[in-house]
Every structure is written in structure tokens, then in C-alpha cells.
Amino acid sequence: MDACLAVDREVDKVLSKFGQIRENVDNVLQQLIDSLENIKCDLLSKKSEDALESNKTSVVLVKGFLDKCKKDTHKLATEHRELHSTVSKVGKAIDRNFISDFAATSREDIFSGPTKTDLVNRIICQHFYRQGMWDIADELSEESGIEVECGQREPFAKLNTIVESLKKKDICPALEWARENRSQLEIQSSSLEFKLHRLAFLTLIQKGVEHQTKAVAYARANFGQFVEKHEKEVQTLMGMLLYVPQGIEESPYSYMVETNMWTEVNELFTRDACMMLGLSVESLLNVSINAGCMALPALLNIKQVMQQRQVTGIWSGKDELPIEIDLDPEHRYHSMFACPILRQQSSDTNPPMRLICGHVISKDALHKLGNSNKLKCPYCPMEQNPSEAKLICF
Numbered sequence: 001m002d003a004c005l006a007v008d009r010e011v012d013k014v015l016s017k018f019g020q021i022r023e024n025v026d027n028v029l030q031q032l033i034d035s036l037e038n039i040k041c042d043l044l045s046k047k048s049e050d051a052l053e054s055n056k057t058s059v060v061l062v063k064g065f066l067d068k069c070k071k072d073t074h075k076l077a078t079e080h081r082e083l084h085s086t087v088s089k090v091g092k093a094i095d096r097n098f099i100s101d102f103a104a105t106s107r108e109d110i111f112s113g114p115t116k117t118d119l120v121n122r123i124i125c126q127h128f129y130r131q132g133m134w135d136i137a138d139e140l141s142e143e144s145g146i147e148v149e150c151g152q153r154e155p156f157a158k159l160n161t162i163v164e165s166l167k168k169k170d171i172c173p174a175l176e177w178a179r180e181n182r183s184q185l186e187i188q189s190s191s192l193e194f195k196l197h198r199l200a201f202l203t204l205i206q207k208g209v210e211h212q213t214k215a216v217a218y219a220r221a222n223f224g225q226f227v228e229k230h231e232k233e234v235q236t237l238m239g240m241l242l243y244v245p246q247g248i249e250e251s252p253y254s255y256m257v258e259t260n261m262w263t264e265v266n267e268l269f270t271r272d273a274c275m276m277l278g279l280s281v282e283s284l285l286n287v288s289i290n291a292g293c294m295a296l297p298a299l300l301n302i303k304q305v306m307q308q309r310q311v312t313g314i315w316s317g318k319d320e321l322p323i324e325i326d327l328d329p330e331h332r333y334h335s336m337f338a339c340p341i342l343r344q345q346s347s348d349t350n351p352p353m354r355l356i357c358g359h360v361i362s363k364d365a366l367h368k369l370g371n372s373n374k375l376k377c378p379y380c381p382m383e384q385n386p387s388e389a390k391l392i393c394f
């Protein structure tokens with residue numbers, strides 16, 4: 001952000017200078033045009049007078065004007081030239097504040113090879129389908145030769161139409177979808193259908209007194225099925241009816257009718273629908289780019305330190321980064337497991353194992369603790385057979 005502000009300051013300087021110069025140029029040119037007009041008038045009016053005398057004064061006048069012209073335009077040209085240095089300062093500020101070579105943090109082989117290229121293309125393609133950019137996604141899949149499996153596009157199409165209609169504050173398609181998929185949503189203990197009805201009800205009572213009867217009818221028709229699970233919320237919603245005559249905004253419930261309720265419902269729909277369809281909630285491309293942007297500054301720093309101390313080999317040695325990157329919880333994947341007994345990070349050869357009591361230790365620890373077919377959990381009294389432990393994959 002500081003970098004952006006620094007560049008912004010330079011851009012502001014250029015803009016204000018441009019403004020000043022433009023004003024100045026307009027003034028100077030107008031002055032010159034005016035004096036030229038004056039000379040023209042003078043010459044015309046003096047035509048009848050003594051010819052020789054008039055010619056002399058005319059020459060002096062025109063000469064004086066030309067001198068002034070030259071001087072003024074020269075001055076303008078100098079000012080204009082000076083502008084270049086201000087413009088080039090913006091370029092320098094960008095160079096100084098931004099890092100141009102991000103490639104230093106990446107490994108060259110990371111995207112090479114047919115399977116990796118294919119994977120990247122798939123992720124980009126899926127992102128376009130998600131965004132509803134069908135033509136671009138189709139074109140990409142055709143040109144890159146990736147096969148879009150049957151049924152991969154359709155869920156996105158449906159999701160997109162519903163998300164778009166929610167953006168336009170049309171609740172019907174989402175409600176219909178939630179009704180159709182009720183049983184599935186219940187398994188996920190989703191409150192989507194209730195939240196949609198709540199939003200529909202709130203929209204009605206926000207319209208004022210004349211919609212009050214309609215709102216009551218809506219509540220009667222739709223809230224009954226949710227009373228068991230959302231009793232408190234239904235009560236609150238009913239309480240709001242009391243405030244309709246004086247305007248909900250004035251009531252203690254005004255927080256319920258904030259505009260961000262539409263955003264909340266939209267996010268909830270996207271999350272639950274993606275979960276149901278087995279899709280990642282966020283676009284994979286978004287996730288990687290966001291995580292990458294967060295990791296970049298730290299990676300650039302460590303790269304610089306490594307270069308200064310002439311450390312080589314660590315970066316490209318393993319299939320992991322040389323430092324822990326502190327990402328948002330929502331961007332944390334592939335959790336690491338450290339064995340509480342051996343105090344070692346799990347690996348392919350020493351993976352985490354879940355005991356039947358639910359405690360987890362590493363495979364090596366399991367072998368060390370378990371004699372023959374008896375193992376006492378190091379954390380609880382449960383005794384078990386080591387072979388009953390299950391491998392955990394993150």
C-alpha cells in the first residue's frame with residue numbers, strides 16, 4: 001500500500017503540473033492571438049494615412065509582435081520539456097517501490113510438463129465457468145485441448161443464474177433451488193432456506209404499512225417449518241411487525257434490515273451450493289493468487305537474505321517453501337501434523353495414524369509404543385491393537 005501511495009504522490013505532481021501548463025499555454029496563446037488581431041485592426045485603420053510613415057510603424061509593430069511570439073513560444077517549449085522530468089519521476093517511483101522480478105521466488109520447473117500445464121489450464125478454465133464467462137472458457141478448453149467432462153459446466157451455469165438473480169435482489173430462483181434441494185441442505189445443516197424466507201419477509205415489511213398484511217400472510221405460510229430450529233429468530237421477526245407503522249429503520253431491529261443481508265445470503269448460497277455439488281467454495285485460481293500475493297513479500301525478503309549470504313540450493317531442493325508463510329485461516333490447506341510423542345513432522349514414510357480412541361500419533365511412534373498386538377494410548381487409558389490404527393491423509 002505504501003508503494004502505491006508513493007507512486008500516487010508522483011502522479012499527482014504530474015497531473016497538477018499538466019493542469020498549470022495547460023492553463024498557461026491557453027493564456028499565452030490567447031494573448032498572442034489578441035495582439036495579432038489588434039495589429040490587424042491598427043494596420044487597416046492606418047491605411048489612409050501617410051503611406052511611408054504608416055509602413056514604418058507597421059514594420060515596427062509586426063517586428064515587435066514576432067519577437068514577443070518567439071520569446072513566448074520558446075518559454076512554453078521549455079516548460080513543456082521540464083514536464084518530461086516529472087513524468088519520468090513516476091517511472092522511477094514505480095521502479096523504486098515495486099519489485100519487477102517476481103520470477104526469483106518461483107521455480108522454473110513448477111509449471112512445466114504436460115500434466116502441470118494441463119492442471120493450470122483446467123483451473124483457469126474452471127474459474128471462467130464460475131464467473132459465467134462461457135465463451136472464454138470454451139475457447140480456452142478447445143485451444144489448450146483440455147477435455148471438459150460431461151456435467152462439469154452445468155452446475156456452474158445454474159449457480160451463476162441464481163447468483164446473478166440474487167445480485168438483482170430477485171430471491172425466487174434461489175428459493176426454488178433451496179426447496180428442491182431441501183433434504184440435501186438439511187444434511188449439511190444449512191440454514192439457507194430459512195435465511196431466504198427471512199430476507200423475503202424483511203423486504204416486505206420494509207416496504208411499509210400497506211404491505212403489513214402481506215408480510216403476516218408470508219410469515220404464516222413459510223415460517224412454520226422453521227420454528228423448531230430457528231425459534232428465537234422467528235420470534236424476533238414477528239416482533240418487528242410492531243414497528244412497521246413507524247418504520248423498521250427506527251426500531252431496535254434496524255440492524256436486521258441492513259443492505260448487506262443480500263450479500264450475506266448470496267455468500268451463504270454460494271457456500272452451501274458449492275459444498276453440495278462437491279465444488280470448492282472459492283475459485284481455485286482466486287485462492288492460489290491470493291495466497292501467492294500474501295506469500296510474495298516474505299518470499300522476496302528471504303530470497304534477498306539468501307542471496308546476500310550466498311546460500312544456494314535450499315530453495316529448489318524440496319517440494320516446499322523454505323519458510324512458513326502466515327496465511328489467513330481460510331487459505332490454509334494441507335495442515336501439517338507433528339507427532340506429539342516423537343516431536344517430528346509427519347512425512348510420507350512416517351504418516352499420522354489415528355488410534356481408535358481418536359488420538360493421533362505418528363506411525364513410527366505407534367511402532368515404538370506398541371509391543372506385539374497391544375498398545376496403550378499415551379493420552380488416555382484405552383488399550384488397543386496397533387493394527388487397528390488408521391492412516392490419516394490431510
Ligand SMILES: [Zn+2]
Nearest residue numbers: 357359377380
Ligand atoms: Zn487415546
